[in-house]
Amino acid sequence: MSLITRCKENPLIRPADILPSAEGYQVLGSFNPAATEFEGEIILLLRVAENCIREEGYVSVPYYHIDGPESHPAILRLRENDPEMELKDTRGVLYRGVDYLSTMSHLRLARSRDGIHFKVDDKPFIYPTRESEAFGVEDARITKIKDRYWINYTGVSKDGFCTMLAVTDDFVHVEKKGIIFPPMNKDVALFNEPCGGYYYCLHRPNNQGFGKSSIWIGRSPDLLYWGDHKCLLRPDDSVWEREKIGGGAPPYKTEEGWLTIYHSKGENQRYTLNTLLLDLEHPDKIIAKGSTPLLEPEEIYETDGFFGNVVFTNGMVVREEEGEQVAWIYYGASDDTACLFKANISDLIAHARG
Amino acid sequence: MSLITRCKENPLIRPADILPSAEGYQVLGSFNPAATEFEGEIILLLRVAENCIREEGYVSVPYYHIDGPESHPAILRLRENDPEMELKDTRGVLYRGVDYLSTMSHLRLARSRDGIHFKVDDKPFIYPTRESEAFGVEDARITKIKDRYWINYTGVSKDGFCTMLAVTDDFVHVEKKGIIFPPMNKDVALFNEPCGGYYYCLHRPNNQGFGKSSIWIGRSPDLLYWGDHKCLLRPDDSVWEREKIGGGAPPYKTEEGWLTIYHSKGENQRYTLNTLLLDLEHPDKIIAKGSTPLLEPEEIYETDGFFGNVVFTNGMVVREEEGEQVAWIYYGASDDTACLFKANISDLIAHARG
Numbered sequence: 001m002s003l004i005t006r007c008k009e010n011p012l013i014r015p016a017d018i019l020p021s022a023e024g025y026q027v028l029g030s031f032n033p034a035a036t037e038f039e040g041e042i043i044l045l046l047r048v049a050e051n052c053i054r055e056e057g058y059v060s061v062p063y064y065h066i067d068g069p070e071s072h073p074a075i076l077r078l079r080e081n082d083p084e085m086e087l088k089d090t091r092g093v094l095y096r097g098v099d100y101l102s103t104m105s106h107l108r109l110a111r112s113r114d115g116i117h118f119k120v121d122d123k124p125f126i127y128p129t130r131e132s133e134a135f136g137v138e139d140a141r142i143t144k145i146k147d148r149y150w151i152n153y154t155g156v157s158k159d160g161f162c163t164m165l166a167v168t169d170d171f172v173h174v175e176k177k178g179i180i181f182p183p184m185n186k187d188v189a190l191f192n193e194p195c196g197g198y199y200y201c202l203h204r205p206n207n208q209g210f211g212k213s214s215i216w217i218g219r220s221p222d223l224l225y226w227g228d229h230k231c232l233l234r235p236d237d238s239v240w241e242r243e244k245i246g247g248g249a250p251p252y253k254t255e256e257g258w259l260t261i262y263h264s265k266g267e268n269q270r271y272t273l274n275t276l277l278l279d280l281e282h283p284d285k286i287i288a289k290g291s292t293p294l295l296e297p298e299e300i301y302e303t304d305g306f307f308g309n310v311v312f313t314n315g316m317v318v319r320e321e322e323g324e325q326v327a328w329i330y331y332g333a334s335d336d337t338a339c340l341f342k343a344n345i346s347d348l349i350a351h352a353r354g
Numbered sequence: 355m356s357l358i359t360r361c362k363e364n365p366l367i368r369p370a371d372i373l374p375s376a377e378g379y380q381v382l383g384s385f386n387p388a389a390t391e392f393e394g395e396i397i398l399l400l401r402v403a404e405n406c407i408r409e410e411g412y413v414s415v416p417y418y419h420i421d422g423p424e425s426h427p428a429i430l431r432l433r434e435n436d437p438e439m440e441l442k443d444t445r446g447v448l449y450r451g452v453d454y455l456s457t458m459s460h461l462r463l464a465r466s467r468d469g470i471h472f473k474v475d476d477k478p479f480i481y482p483t484r485e486s487e488a489f490g491v492e493d494a495r496i497t498k499i500k501d502r503y504w505i506n507y508t509g510v511s512k513d514g515f516c517t518m519l520a521v522t523d524d525f526v527h528v529e530k531k532g533i534i535f536p537p538m539n540k541d542v543a544l545f546n547e548p549c550g551g552y553y554y555c556l557h558r559p560n561n562q563g564f565g566k567s568s569i570w571i572g573r574s575p576d577l578l579y580w581g582d583h584k585c586l587l588r589p590d591d592s593v594w595e596r597e598k599i600g601g602g603a604p605p606y607k608t609e610e611g612w613l614t615i616y617h618s619k620g621e622n623q624r625y626t627l628n629t630l631l632l633d634l635e636h637p638d639k640i641i642a643k644g645s646t647p648l649l650e651p652e653e654i655y656e657t658d659g660f661f662g663n664v665v666f667t668n669g670m671v672v673r674e675e676e677g678e679q680v681a682w683i684y685y686g687a688s689d690d691t692a693c694l695f696k697a698n699i700s701d702l703i704a705h706a707r708g
Binding site: 205207225 | 512539561583
């Protein structure tokens, strides 16, 4: 087996497999899945991006009517020549002093026995119900800690993007816990057990105007309150990561260290994935990182799509196969579809150690 | 007495009153003081900005050699025509792949019996000793909580600006506690006692590219780990605050609510100060805010200086005078000097309720 093996069935989930969340909406992307195992199934929590079906003579944009548990999707439908509407490039409109985006995301569950063929829920699992989520919820991670499934995701609003925390025990009910990282911060990946009495997470502050966006690490006594932050890894000067980097799925504990797969944005807005190995007892210390990408966009579904040449992972499960620990690494391709590749844990560690 | 009374002795502290922190340095500004009372004195913790004395034919920039407790100020001195040097506008140089700023700040103590005539320490109290402080430490706040003096300040580095925490018991020794808010976040103001079992603070994330920088509120069980963040107050559309706003000194507990003075940046990069009153038990609820500024740059030391038309406060003490609670509001004028105005607490509350 080579270092990585893409699933022959890729893409596993496409926009056409998803029911829109409201009448008049259409699905543009079903990508960047969080992943975990639950009751014998692999569960993905997909980012589903939607816009409004085009109608001649009108501009229609999706929005959420935010009202706590009563929040619901809606459509702002305006005549193309409405003098009160101001088009803001292709990403949205300004109407009566309020911004609307042309595309909004929510989070949707998909379940599978074999990890390859998924049944996607008809309705959203996590959707905007708060001011800080008014422009959508994106890019979840699921971390199982002591039989509870902690979900963090990006909340987008007029105040920027921030990281929200939620928790579920059954993937039916979900309890939102609020903002754990204020703007501008995303790509949070929780460690699934404490080190030295503290939970840790990777996170990714936006330091626009100073350096390049880098991977930071923070810690917490309880998952809710975070501090003692440090910059862990900055992008190197390679063609693969000279623009920015960010954390991926929750780190996986191995005998040799915490293993995680992070994403890099390099030349020509091309994204790749790479390995990172952190010290078991002091996860703010780097043991090794891969010197070349683990996965680059090569297949047609990775190079072409809504946003081509993007591979991004935020979901990984590890299964025993023929005596080997095998990572099933779910990833988003081209901000469009959900895909899978596999690699042996031992090979991933060897890749990091380069 | 009018609503506010500027101290006749303003500016109280000028750059010329400060000894440079290293040979070859010169002091450009002594401003934005934190303030508290300690052993019968008013203590200010000033931001002192320095650059290098100009020398014909050379470009010299200050920097800190960062090495924990052994950290010390140094000078990078280059011939003007050094081909390895790249001038980056007036703010710094790039040399051998490393950025240097032309100006650096540290924090310096000043002490006074009468709150007006200050003796400034000869040496810095808090200076860069960590990677996250390599471009300087700025704009402290001091909050007395249970007989300890908690100091938060901005650490500037190539990774952006973030909020550092430290603590002192005697204003001789100081213990750094690390980063409590990762980039880009500043203007943190701690509440001096818990509400409902949690400490609160105001903070100011930078949400560049989305909305305008606003005042947020977060809470903590222990001052070290922070969460449950909410956007508290966004800039209004007035000429005074349409650019951005940020918190000032630690909020002061009154019978009618937590009173704080915040700063606004409005038209023409002009800064003003305003009042804000928060609910006593639920400080994430606003009771009132002033409808017009409390203090505008009017005096010559406020309109002219290193950066004219800037007034900024991060230090306030409250003293009993003739049966009235009087706020002594220390402030930076024109990013240049430290000044003082006074106002009755009852008048400040009335201003907020406006």
